Amino acid sequence: MxxxxxxxxxxxxxxxxxxxxxxxxxxxxxxxxxxxxxxxxxxxxxxxxxxxxxxxxxxxxxxxxxxxxxxxxxxxxxxxxxxxxxxxxxxxxxxxxxxxxxxxxxxxxxxxxxxxxxxxxxxxxxxxxxxxxxxxxxxxxxxxxxxxxxxxxxxxxxxxxxxxxxxxxxxxxxxxxVTPMQPLRTVILGAGGQLGRALAAEFPEAEALTREQLDVADPAALEAWPWHDYALVLNAAAWTAVDAAETAQGRTGAWAANASGPAALARLAREHRFTLVHYSTDYVFDGTATEHTEDEPLSPLGVYGQSKAAGDAAVATAPRHFLLRTSWVVGDGTNFVRTMQDLAGRGISPSVVADQTGRLTFATELARATRHLVDAGAPYGTYNVSNGGPVTSWADLARAVFELSGRDPADVTDVTTEEYAAGKDLAPRPRHGALDLAKLRSTGFDPEDALDALKRYCAESPRP
CATH class of the missing domain: 2.60.120.10 (Jelly Rolls)
Structure with a gap:
């Protein structure tokens, strides 16, 4: 013995x-x-x-x-x-x-x-x-x-x-x-969005579900789904209309998709033992810190950030979870870079906020980091994920896009957040959204420089 x-x-x-x-x-x-x-x-x-x-x-x-x-x-x-x-x-x-x-x-x-x-x-x-x-x-x-x-x-x-x-x-x-037993499957929720499409390309073996196929804000639909068939659930579904979340109707939609839905998924993850990957945002912070670590206390300013923070707290209760906080996402769809490309192509000289800082996160890079964390057997928990490189402002990025589009960067004018918001019904935004990437790098993942990725994206993406 x-x-x-x-x-x-x-x-x-x-x-x-x-x-x-x-x-x-x-x-x-x-x-x-x-x-x-x-x-x-x-x-x-x-x-x-x-x-x-x-x-x-x-x-x-x-x-x-x-x-x-x-x-x-x-x-x-x-x-x-x-x-x-x-x-x-x-x-x-x-x-x-x-x-x-x-x-x-x-x-x-x-x-x-x-x-x-x-x-x-x-x-x-x-x-x-x-x-x-x-x-x-x-x-x-x-x-x-x-x-x-x-x-x-x-x-x-x-x-x-x-x-x-x-x-x-x-x-x-x-x-x-004998018919061999099939492995448990992977599913992507919110597959119709920018991140969802990038995840579908990174996880071609996964079942990709749009909101119409499975709405995370629908409790009955979530409860009826055969979760025992899945080992990995990638939740890219979210309410991302930051300003609309401040309205009466938007507040309900934001909380249903960003808080109640993830809470239900966390409970289902405990019950069915699947790994839950959920995506969050720098908006869960008030932007006081110039760079945010994973353990910074949550301090959201608006309804969107508050609903995402509630979702973060719920997802953290799942035994096997990766909570990936990101910022300034750019992918296949309408986004800031595409807007600047369009303005540059139409000869418009915009005024862009210069006192909000952060780093771009390309959806493909976020999907690549997801694959790395899952396949590498990284410890479960919260990770900041964005592209690397220097911290920039929205105005800096606009100038970079203008230059890559053949326009003079000087055609972009700096404005303050207050000047840009004057007369508009906008939600509050964190002034500083950059995320500390040390924990992600400790797993062996090296984020690509955001400006290098931007050059490739602008070269490959058609203008709107």
């Missing part, structure tokens, strides 16, 4: 063997069969069990499986011994890979979703226990495999002709007839 708790890998990806100390004396024994903190620290997934099942096997030779339920398992023995066998039934290169081991009270096995589980009792009165991280649902279908399939050739210690096997398990299909 093990003196120390250890976790070992196997030839089946994600299938892990846990060896645990069993403390015995003349009264019997004791073990920590599931110890989340210690086991996760050693590499076991924090899989969030919701149910504990126990199977009593009256006689030696009782053999069960091979069943491939769509959830993770943590299997162990409370009494006796079993011969455990697992077959990878997931779509991919490891399909058909096998692993076997004898399990007594000192050994447990973590079985990832899509790996077929089976065992054979080696003693009378064996008690087999397993934690699972989802509840069984009526109508749930999953692959099963013939215990005697020659393609996997499991070396059962007790020949199956002498074993106690159910009728159903004796008539499961061969490996060649």
């Amino acid at each position: 093990a003196d120390d708790l250890t976790v070992e890998t196997t030839p089946v990806p994600g299938l892990l063997v846990v060896r645990m100390p069993v403390h015995a004396d003349d009264r019997g024994w004791f073990k920590e069969n599931w110890q989340r903190e210690k086991m996760v620290a050693l590499g076991l997934p924090d899989f969030g069990p919701v149910q504990n099942n126990v199977a009593f096997n009256a006689r030696r030779g009782a053999t069960r499986g091979i069943h491939t339920e769509p959830w993770d398992k943590f299997v162990s023995v409370a009494s006796g011994r079993v011969f455990g066998a697992w077959v990878d039934m997931r779509e991919g290169d490891s399909f058909g890979a096998t692993f076997t081991i004898e399990i007594d009270p000192s050994v447990a096995v973590f079985v990832p979703r899509g790996v077929g589980n089976s065992y054979q009792a080696l003693e009378d009165g064996t008690i087999y226990s397993y934690l699972v991280n989802d509840h069984w649902r009526p109508g749930t279908a999953y692959p099963a495999l013939d215990l005697a399939d020659a393609a996997v050739a499991i070396p059962w210690p007790i020949p199956l002709t002498e074993a106690d096997v159910s009728y159903k398990d004796r008539h499961n299909p061969s490996l060649g007839a």
Whole structure:
């Protein structure tokens, strides 16, 4: 028996063997069969069990499986011994890979979703226990495999002709007839916007849903969606009409899309264990600090920023979440850069605010950072994401666009926020929107300089 708790890998990806100390004396024994903190620290997934099942096997030779339920398992023995066998039934290169081991009270096995589980009792009165991280649902279908399939050739210690096997398990299909289990999917919400389109290009395997297909502000629609089919939810849906959010109708819409919707997604993420990626804004700050860190207290000025701040607080409750705060987003659609290109092309000389500063975030760069954080296994939490380079004002950027468009940068005139807002019904805006990118860079992501990206964008994007 093990003196120390250890976790070992196997030839089946994600299938892990846990060896645990069993403390015995003349009264019997004791073990920590599931110890989340210690086991996760050693590499076991924090899989969030919701149910504990126990199977009593009256006689030696009782053999069960091979069943491939769509959830993770943590299997162990409370009494006796079993011969455990697992077959990878997931779509991919490891399909058909096998692993076997004898399990007594000192050994447990973590079985990832899509790996077929089976065992054979080696003693009378064996008690087999397993934690699972989802509840069984009526109508749930999953692959099963013939215990005697020659393609996997499991070396059962007790020949199956002498074993106690159910009728159903004796008539499961061969490996060649099995439809592999598909991986959990990725979905993009708000796929019709600038960010949503960039995410769809970065995640071509994802299901891209527009507001018409699934509205995050519709509680009934969110509740009815089959979230158990998804591992990753990218929420690019938002109310972004900053000024309209100050109206009576806009206030309701902003809070529904930016606060209530994300809160519902966070609850669903807890319930269905998917990773939630949500996008926020520098508007959750009042702009007093010249550069904002992830842990700066929230201090929104207007309804838009307040609704986004409420959404941030809700998303932070999801166990697996990436909250990506960004600023000055530019993508495939109507935006500041396109507007300046249009004005330059039409010979107009605009007055542009010079006392609001920040950095552009190209939607493609935000999508690239999302892919990096997800694929790199970065710690969950809040990250600032924008392009890199120097902090600029809106007027600086307008001059850069004019120059790239063949116009004299001097044709752009500086104005103050107060001068620009005179006579207009505008929402308050943070004076400083630049985001500190040190935490993002610590994950190995190097943001592209915003001005370099701007040059490419202007060269590639047609003028409106």
